[in-house]
């Protein structure tokens with residue numbers, strides 16, 4: 520069965536790009552959210568195998584969302600993504616429970632490598 524992924528980014532274009540990369544490689548994008556609050560709601564509703572979380576978002580950022588998702592399900596698998604120059608956020612992301620970090624602009628190979636590493640498929 521295809522691994523189920525929840526995509527979270529405030530930019531619809533970024534979600535579209537990621538969805539394209541993932542679905543072409545056999546993953547099932549089961550939901551999308553545009554801020555951290557909705558990410559936590561969708562996580563609880565869908566219990567995906569993986570959440571790909573943008574850091575900079577309105578309402579609630581990705582770091583807080585990662586903490587909220589982990590509080591709801593300590594076994595949740597999260598990969599963070601964000602823009603160049605935000606590498607300082609890596610440590611904070613790992614502390615919030617993320618397993619890997621993807622830097623924008625996305626390179627398909629790097630996205631797939633991170634996803635395969637954490638959930639296989």
Ligand SMILES: [Mg+2]
Nearest residue numbers: 529573575576
């Ligand atoms: Mg953003």
